[in-house]
Amino acid sequence: MFWRWKIRKKHRDQERREQKDAEEGWRQQIRDEKDEYDRRLKEFRSVFKCHVCGKPSARPYKTISIVWDGEYDGNRVSHESDDWTRPDDLVRCSQCQNWTCQKHLEEDLCKKCGEKL
Numbered sequence: 001m002f003w004r005w006k007i008r009k010k011h012r013d014q015e016r017r018e019q020k021d022a023e024e025g026w027r028q029q030i031r032d033e034k035d036e037y038d039r040r041l042k043e044f045r046s047v048f049k050c051h052v053c054g055k056p057s058a059r060p061y062k063t064i065s066i067v068w069d070g071e072y073d074g075n076r077v078s079h080e081s082d083d084w085t086r087p088d089d090l091v092r093c094s095q096c097q098n099w100t101c102q103k104h105l106e107e108d109l110c111k112k113c114g115e116k117l
Ligand SMILES: [Zn+2]
Pocket: 050, 051, 052, 053, 054, 055, 100, 101, 102, 103, 104
């Protein structure tokens, strides 16, 4: 009977190895996605910064879209995605069109334009 046990063990070990490989691949994918996000965020922050103090934007603008989950059940779920074309915490000055942080913005004008008034 010992040989039967050995065959079962061989299969079990193989299954476990495959599972481990799959998990490792999955973890690697998450790491890659995170790296990609960090890289993108770094690039984003080098582009979008306050033109008065140079403070970079903390994060991209989040767009929340409502999508229908399933065709018939009518469940609505909100789907969040990053809009990399605009920052969440900076506003364009209505006069000079430069990105401005809240600290250097009054209504729709930046500090620089305000001082020139
Ligand atoms: Zn600023």
